[in-house]
Amino acid sequence: MSKSYRLASLSLAIVFAFSWNFGASASAGDPLPSWNDVESKQAIISFVEKVTKPGPNYVPPAERIATFDNDGTILSESPSYVQLAFVIKRVKELAPQHPQWKDKQPFKGVLEGDMKAVADSGEHGVVELVMATHSGMTADEFTSLVENWLANAKHPKTGRPYTEMVYQPMLELLAYLRANDFRTYIVSAGGLEFMRPWTEKIYGIPPEQVIGSSIKTIYEIRDGRPMLVRLSEINFLNDKAGKPVAINQYIGKRPIFAAGNSDGDREMLEWTTAGEGPRFGLIVHHTDAQREAAYDRESSIGRLDKALDQAESSGWTVVDMKNDWKVIYPKREKASR
Amino acid sequence: MSKSYRLASLSLAIVFAFSWNFGASASAGDPLPSWNDVESKQAIISFVEKVTKPGPNYVPPAERIATFDNDGTILSESPSYVQLAFVIKRVKELAPQHPQWKDKQPFKGVLEGDMKAVADSGEHGVVELVMATHSGMTADEFTSLVENWLANAKHPKTGRPYTEMVYQPMLELLAYLRANDFRTYIVSAGGLEFMRPWTEKIYGIPPEQVIGSSIKTIYEIRDGRPMLVRLSEINFLNDKAGKPVAINQYIGKRPIFAAGNSDGDREMLEWTTAGEGPRFGLIVHHTDAQREAAYDRESSIGRLDKALDQAESSGWTVVDMKNDWKVIYPKREKASR
Numbered sequence: 001m002s003k004s005y006r007l008a009s010l011s012l013a014i015v016f017a018f019s020w021n022f023g024a025s026a027s028a029g030d031p032l033p034s035w036n037d038v039e040s041k042q043a044i045i046s047f048v049e050k051v052t053k054p055g056p057n058y059v060p061p062a063e064r065i066a067t068f069d070n071d072g073t074i075l076s077e078s079p080s081y082v083q084l085a086f087v088i089k090r091v092k093e094l095a096p097q098h099p100q101w102k103d104k105q106p107f108k109g110v111l112e113g114d115m116k117a118v119a120d121s122g123e124h125g126v127v128e129l130v131m132a133t134h135s136g137m138t139a140d141e142f143t144s145l146v147e148n149w150l151a152n153a154k155h156p157k158t159g160r161p162y163t164e165m166v167y168q169p170m171l172e173l174l175a176y177l178r179a180n181d182f183r184t185y186i187v188s189a190g191g192l193e194f195m196r197p198w199t200e201k202i203y204g205i206p207p208e209q210v211i212g213s214s215i216k217t218i219y220e221i222r223d224g225r226p227m228l229v230r231l232s233e234i235n236f237l238n239d240k241a242g243k244p245v246a247i248n249q250y251i252g253k254r255p256i257f258a259a260g261n262s263d264g265d266r267e268m269l270e271w272t273t274a275g276e277g278p279r280f281g282l283i284v285h286h287t288d289a290q291r292e293a294a295y296d297r298e299s300s301i302g303r304l305d306k307a308l309d310q311a312e313s314s315g316w317t318v319v320d321m322k323n324d325w326k327v328i329y330p331k332r333e334k335a336s337r
Numbered sequence: 338m339s340k341s342y343r344l345a346s347l348s349l350a351i352v353f354a355f356s357w358n359f360g361a362s363a364s365a366g367d368p369l370p371s372w373n374d375v376e377s378k379q380a381i382i383s384f385v386e387k388v389t390k391p392g393p394n395y396v397p398p399a400e401r402i403a404t405f406d407n408d409g410t411i412l413s414e415s416p417s418y419v420q421l422a423f424v425i426k427r428v429k430e431l432a433p434q435h436p437q438w439k440d441k442q443p444f445k446g447v448l449e450g451d452m453k454a455v456a457d458s459g460e461h462g463v464v465e466l467v468m469a470t471h472s473g474m475t476a477d478e479f480t481s482l483v484e485n486w487l488a489n490a491k492h493p494k495t496g497r498p499y500t501e502m503v504y505q506p507m508l509e510l511l512a513y514l515r516a517n518d519f520r521t522y523i524v525s526a527g528g529l530e531f532m533r534p535w536t537e538k539i540y541g542i543p544p545e546q547v548i549g550s551s552i553k554t555i556y557e558i559r560d561g562r563p564m565l566v567r568l569s570e571i572n573f574l575n576d577k578a579g580k581p582v583a584i585n586q587y588i589g590k591r592p593i594f595a596a597g598n599s600d601g602d603r604e605m606l607e608w609t610t611a612g613e614g615p616r617f618g619l620i621v622h623h624t625d626a627q628r629e630a631a632y633d634r635e636s637s638i639g640r641l642d643k644a645l646d647q648a649e650s651s652g653w654t655v656v657d658m659k660n661d662w663k664v665i666y667p668k669r670e671k672a673s674r
Contacts, residue, residue, distance in 0.1 A: 218582065235586075
C-alpha cells in the first residue's frame with residue numbers, strides 16, 4: 001500500500017466519519033429549537049419516533065403523508081389573507097378598465113378601502129373578486145403576476161415581505177417531518193396557482209405537493225402555441241369537507257398527520273385521525289396578541305370554534321402559540337433568501 | 338496507522354470501488370433490452386443522456402417529469418379496455434337489483450353480449466354504464482371491488498391476468514427513466530380509482546402519481562365514521578384537451594417527456610413538446626397483428642389518426658411495435674409477483 005493511497009483512504013475515512021457525526025448530531029439535537037419544551041412538542045416528537053422505529057406502530061415511508069393548511073397554520077393570516085392583499089392590488093390596477101366597479105359591491109368597497117362592505121358581500125362577493133382578478137389570462141401569465149406582486153408587497157403591520165410572515169416553529173416542523181421521510185403537502189382553501197410560485201422556496205414544498213382551490217382552466221391553441229387559459233368559473237373550493245375529497249383525489253392515501261388552525265380544517269383532521277394506526281392531528285391556536293394576534297371562536301378570518309371543541313374528544317394536539325413557541329417569525333437575515 | 342485500521346480502510350475502499358463499478362456497469366449495460374436496436378430506442382437513450390449530463394441541455398431532476406397514457410400505451414387495450422371488462426362484470430352482478438336493465442340500452446347490450454349495441458350507445462351510454470357500476474359506495478369499497486375482480490379476471494384471448502397484459506418494453510422504459518431521476522406519472526382517460534389499486538405493483542407508479550378520470554366524491558359521516566362516498570356524477574374526464582389541464586392541476590409543471598398511443602393523447606404530447614428546451618414525444622403504434630393487434634386510423638378503440646399526422650411535424654418518435662420490440666408481454670414467471 002503506497003503512502004498516498006493510505007492517505008487517500010484516511011481522508012475518505014475522515015470524510016465519512018465526519019458525515020456520520022454530522023448526521024447523528026443533527027438527529028440527536030433538538031429538531032424543533034423554536035418550540036418550548038411543552039406537551040405539544042413532546043407529543044410531536046413522540047409520534048415521529050413511534051412511526052419511524054421498528055415495532056407495532058411503524059409506518060413505511062410511502063405512507064408517511066402529512067398535510068398542512070396554509071393561512072394561519074404556516075403563514076400569518078392576520079390582519080387578513082395574503083391572497084386578499086393581492087386581490088385588492090389587482091382590483092385597483094384593473095379598475096380603469098371597469099368603470100362600473102365604482103358603484104358595484106364588493107368592488108366599490110375595495111376601491112374605497114371599505115373592508116366592511118367587502119365582508120358584507122359574503123362568500124359570493126369574494127368569489128366575484130377572485131374571478132375578476134384571477135382569470136382571463138394564461139396560467140403562465142398568472143404565475144408572473146403573483147411573482148411580481150410578491151417580490152414587492154409588504155405586510156401592512158410589520159413592513160416585511162409576506163413570504164417572511166411565516167411561523168418559524170412550523171417551518172421547523174415541516175423540515176423535521178421530511179427528515180423523517182414524511183412527504184409534506186399544503187392543503188389550503190387558498191388558490192392553487194397563487195401558492196405554487198413560492199411554496200418550494202419558502203416551505204420546501206414543490207408544486208406537485210400543493211393542493212388548493214382552483215378555477216376552471218382550458219387548453220387552447222393561440223397563434224399556433226398551446227396555452228392553458230384561466231376562465232372565470234370556480235373549479236373546486238378546497239375548504240372544509242372539500243379537503244378530504246381533494247386529498248383523496250390528489251394523493252389517494254389518507255394522511256397520518258394533519259395540521260390546521262380553523263374550522264375549515266376540521267374535516268381534514270377528522271379524516272386523518274379517524275384512520276387506523278398512529279395518527280396525529282394538530283391545531284395552531286392563535287393566542288398571542290402581542291407577537292401576532294389572538295383570535296378563535298368569534299373571528300371572521302380563521303374562525304376556530306367547532307374544531308376547538310372537537311380537539312379534545314378526537315385527541316388533537318392544540319398548540320398555544322403564546323406559550324409553546326419561543327419565536328413566531330424567522331429572524332430577518334434567515335428569511336430573506 | 339494500525340494494521341486493522343489499514344485493513345478497514347482497504348475494505349471500505351473496495352466496497353466503494355465495487356459500488357462504483359456496479360453503478361457504472363448497470364448504466365453501461367442495455368437499459369432497454371426488449372427493444373431492438375432501432376431509431377426509436379436510440380432517440381430515447383440519446384434524449385435521456387442529453388438531459389442528465391451537464392451541458393446546455395441539462396434538466397434538473399425536479400423538472401424531469403414524464404407522463405404516460407395507460408390503455409394501449411403500457412397496458413393492452415385489445416380487444417377492449419380492461420376497465421370495460423370490469424364494467425361488464427359489475428353490470429351482470431348488479432342486474433338482479435335492476436330488472437329494467439333487461440330492456441334498456443346500453444345495459445341490455447351488456448347483458449346479452451351485444452357489444453355493437455353498447456358501442457352504438459356512444460359516449461353517453463358508456464358514461465351511464467360507468468355511473469351505474471362505479472358509484473354508490475365508498476372509495477374504500479370501490480378499491481376492494483377492483484382488487485377482488487383483478488385477482489381473478491383473465492384476458493379473453495390469452496387467459497393471462499390483465500395485470501400481465503402490459504408491454505415489457507414500456508416497463509423497461511419506465512424503469513430506465515426513473516433510474517435517471519425522472520418522476521413517472523400515469524395520465525389516463527381511465528378511472529383514477531380503478532387504476533390506483535394496482536399501478537404501484539405493476540408499473541412502480543404510486544397512487545399520487547396517477548391522474549385519471551374521476552367521479553364526484555363527497556365526505557360524509559356514517560354511523561359516526563367519516564367516509565368518502567362516490568356519487569353518480571362525472572367530476573373530470575381526463576382525455577384529449579383535458580390531459581394538459583389535469584397535468585397542470587396535479588403537477589403544476591410541464592412534462593419534458595410524454596408517451597401515448599391515440600388521438601386522446603395528442604394534446605398531452607403537443608403541450609409537452611411545445612415547451613422550451615429538450616422535449617420528447619413518443620407514440621406507440623399498434624402494428625403487430627400477430628403478437629398483439631394492428632390498428633390505427635379506423636379503430637373505435639385507441640384511434641390514432643390526427644396524432645399520427647402530427648407526429649412528423651412535431652418531431653414525435655413513433656414506435657413500430659412489430660419492428661421495434663423484441664417481445665410484447667413479460668415472460669410469465671417474471672410478471673406474476
